[in-house]
Amino acid sequence: MPTFNLQPMFSPKSIAIIGASGDERKLSARPLVNLRNQGYKGTVYPVNPKYEDIAGYKCLEDIESLPENIDLAIVSVSAKQALPVLEQLAERLVKSAVVYSSGFSEIGQEGSHLQHDLTDFINRTRIPVCGPNSLGFYNQSEKVIATFAAVDFDIGDPVAFITQSGAFGSFTYAMAKEMGLGYNYFVSTGNEAGVDFFDYVEYFAQNENVKVIGGYIEGARDLEKMTQGISAAEKNNKPIILMKVGSSQRGAEAASSHTSSLAGNQSVYESFFKQKNVVQVYDEEELVDTLALFNKGKISPNRGDVGIVTISGGAGIVMADKCEEYGIQTANLTEETTSKLKEILPPFASVNNPVDLTAQIIQMIDHFEESLNIVLEDENVEALVLYMQLGDAIAPQIIPKLKQINEQTDKTLVICWAQPSQKTKDALLDGGLCWLPTPTRAIKAVKNLIQYNEGRERRGQTKNDLPEQKVSEIAATTTDLKNAKTEYDIKQELAGYGISIPRGALVKNVDDAINCVEDIGYPVVLKVASSDITHKSDNGGVKVNINTKEEVIEAYKSIISNMEKNYPSANIEGILIEEMIKDGIEVFIGCFQDSLFGPCIMFGLGGIYVEVLSDVVIRKAPLSEQDAEDMIRSIKGYKILKGTRGKVPSDISALASDLVKISEFCWQYKDSIIELDINPLVVKSKGEGVVALDAAIVS
């Protein structure tokens, strides 16, 4: 699907306002008042037959009177009127529109019809319409205010914020302001009848006035658009920071009634975002803090850990604890650093990370400055968090020094100044410094920056191995898997993909069984082959550890008689005889269809790991080698595979390679496989490979 041209929407030279009110107390008067007050430079055409002019703009009587090719139409009419108005606008060749009206899919049946028609209109005309049921949007730098929300333009940062909840987005807008961060672009996507959350992501990824993209999202609607938007941002080195909600059952239900988006499988989202280096945040403070930090933070040439410098021992302890909790490292300072610090700091200061300068450092501002530079210059430090807790009196001496240090370093400097007065906060922010309000919040945001920088480097190294490229290489298959019903058939299909299965054969009588075992070699396993029987091992359909010809005969007969008893009407296709694999670690690999992500691969260790501990990882197919390795490393049971306490490590690279193959198999047959379950797959010792012992498909 071609992308929308959102340039006329966000950077319009002309704006028509349909349903503009002359009554300033009304919400529908807001956009016009806003445009006038903020000094929008383009042409504005209010359309309302009742007025001669509104807010100093000449009024037009109807849409027909509008000039052609207007860039943006603000549609402030009822839900039922919206589509007729848009049709008229389309005749005037309008280039984009925003519909505020509620009364679409969020109200149920009746509204869904209206929304459906609106979607048709957008698809047919390719006119991008923001909304409906949207708070609208703004572009601060060009004073384009297409929202009826109250806006107050003072700080403009190169940050674009996209939200599926207008109210929640506005809340973060106000929170961000308190952090000294002003979104240059803000858009409330509403019900997304045609223009999708990730259409906006893609637009901002290509907008040179945007450096960081933030958002609140309940659910994505289109995997292709999501992938495309994220890729565009990555290509242009723009971090995306998303708060994805709806992880709980209740939350997901509420999301589906809120903007009728599907919250989806949280863990697939998580692994998808992680894989694409999208920064996922988990609460509203982490969201604005991370945006504020990414707006000012740096990507230093070398990766490293966190340096902590405080004037309070307590804050240092808290920050060290939080580093560990959030999975980043408190930097090991080099001996050079600590001995330099020792030279200039008083004896009761702590020169190890967290460095405690103590409050007395304030009487030695030069040493304070030098200490910060020493820590910043440490090769193990990627970002430095400074905790300060001082009154206004000392701030004017300190802040210019901090500003200077920040300008001179290529590393990220975060100032956690506790409860600053407005004056001090303004001085910090005007100085271009990144201020974060508490030690815990500072470390949480820094964690996101460090992990993002790390991910960026990792992605840079493995770019040739991205699954997106593989997707196009895997030809769509014409065969479906309808005929692969029994374990034997499925294994044959898997084997065709290079996945190891046990040596074996399907036999139809005892003599063939005996002959076949001579080829395979003892011990063997006998299993009934029937697409009618699902739980074969529970009802006498499987015999393991068969070591002699006599045992083969007995096992064969016993399976047949058990099946005749337990499944009298089942169609038995034969007995599958396979070599018995004794040693190795059992894992399972599954595949299921997610409504958004398509085929997803689940992986974990068997037995209690999955049943008791839910120690499972999920990623969308197809997988790259890197994805497969990440999946294997991310489960708790990884230690088992790696070999604990002197035990031999398992063949992890063979496992990774089979995960990739299985994911490609599932991708290729995505239209015919509902579920695939390979359980167990045995991972042998390093160098000895893996074997899929059992496989079942729901198709």
Place this chain on the structure above:
Amino acid sequence: MPTFNLQPMFSPKSIAIIGASGDERKLSARPLVNLRNQGYKGTVYPVNPKYEDIAGYKCLEDIESLPENIDLAIVSVSAKQALPVLEQLAERLVKSAVVYSSGFSEIGQEGSHLQHDLTDFINRTRIPVCGPNSLGFYNQSEKVIATFAAVDFDIGDPVAFITQSGAFGSFTYAMAKEMGLGYNYFVSTGNEAGVDFFDYVEYFAQNENVKVIGGYIEGARDLEKMTQGISAAEKNNKPIILMKVGSSQRGAEAASSHTSSLAGNQSVYESFFKQKNVVQVYDEEELVDTLALFNKGKISPNRGDVGIVTISGGAGIVMADKCEEYGIQTANLTEETTSKLKEILPPFASVNNPVDLTAQIIQMIDHFEESLNIVLEDENVEALVLYMQLGDAIAPQIIPKLKQINEQTDKTLVICWAQPSQKTKDALLDGGLCWLPTPTRAIKAVKNLIQYNEGRERRGQTKNDLPEQKVSEIAATTTDLKNAKTEYDIKQELAGYGISIPRGALVKNVDDAINCVEDIGYPVVLKVASSDITHKSDNGGVKVNINTKEEVIEAYKSIISNMEKNYPSANIEGILIEEMIKDGIEVFIGCFQDSLFGPCIMFGLGGIYVEVLSDVVIRKAPLSEQDAEDMIRSIKGYKILKGTRGKVPSDISALASDLVKISEFCWQYKDSIIELDINPLVVKSKGEGVVALDAAIVS
């Protein structure tokens, strides 16, 4: 140890200031200025030969000139002068003192001597001294300001705050103010030379002006004081809310250099606090939010879950997600509630929890009010969080309604009003409402309240089973365990405590072995008995699954010969023959000595659970039945014991009972056991008991 009388310290009728400065720019002038400015009602005696009077108070020339029995002396002199000054004050029968000076144990060797002497002084005279290296304290209601920190008394809530970091404590003081919460008491404990963190807890527990006790703690110094302080608070129904830091390696190291307190084993602290229903919080915002909520929250007669009402779908989704994340429930509203809501709310509102009234409710304030009452009246709701996001215009209509609802309900009502103006915030707080700033923070604090209320109920029910009472019942033993070296001896000791061990005997020759097996019955296990051999099974010292007389003879000889080969100099005391226990789930129970908590019991499932997953729980001994059950339930492997997928449940009550017995054993022998390791202990099916298969002691 008798407790200190802290009444003269916090509620002094007279205050002497030693080293009072007349120069208002100096820090040492602050207390005096503060006392005057705030209007302290008692008598103040500045002591300084250089002045006639300071700040309107008549100056005394020296300590000798002070009247006797002054309640509080503020000692503002150097570290070296502090003790001589205190000795002089003791002669004047001063009742308490505070020492600000740094230069004690926090600076190392030299300071440690000074602090040691100070501790001696305090123990000898029983004069409570706050500090040294302390920011001091205040009592807002009586205008007692014994701190040189800047204080600004406006809001006074019945909250006492105790902190081991003056700076961090002051930071939370300022944060709390922003939340509309003013600590009535604040104390910076400094190095705690004599008066300990929990001495203050105990004092505030008995102070009728205090309702909630909060604190920042790096480490406790005395288990008895801690237990006593917490018990006093519980007896008086006062919640304790603590932020315990130093959970990370780096953090713990920093804590030990900061106030020379030991951060200790975090998981023992956690289980101890949980057991005692102390609310442990993990960051500075959670700390002040929880204090603010506990100050205003209610303990309703019935336990229940969280009702969520919003005017923004997004905020509702976030709160539902956070309930799940924090382990509390979003209440299931009764059918009565939802149908009542349906009657009065517009059709696009959501009447399920989270209830979304939508922003349009503001045009129907009566329905808004009614909706809140309907949800509050639901029997499944214990606390209600209301999310609001409105400008100032509507606030004066809404807030009086909220106030009225809050006064009429016996349930907790939390108002999460997003980014209120100062005016709106003041109106909310003046109305006695509990305001919390963000959806995530509101739910986190509510979680603490709900869990505290739950814990209170639980503690009320199990009060007769508290381990404190057991401790006194367990007589101190006179025997030590020096003679119990071999597995056999240790098992005999355990058996004496009622702990089940396998049937068996120690034999010294093959004939005795054969006879003994006839009593026990096959199959049996043979193990070498020697205190010189630790890893018996690794070197041929153990033979299992012995089924015949011949196998007994062979096993016996083989063990002896293996030992002669592998441990030529070991003293072999014989062979331990035991019945072989085949079925059951293997767990381990260990005991170790913690420097603060004394003997602690570790418990977990064997094998990978402990080695790979670190699925282990630790509590201090002795344990109550309730503790033991809580421990068992808290590990991830509990599902295994409970019986997954139709498997028979294990004998959990026998396991709990043995955990209690083992903890009592460790408690009784705490002076002679360094470590005890029972691994494995086999838990058989329900009703069939448990058996300790192996046991080792480090003594």
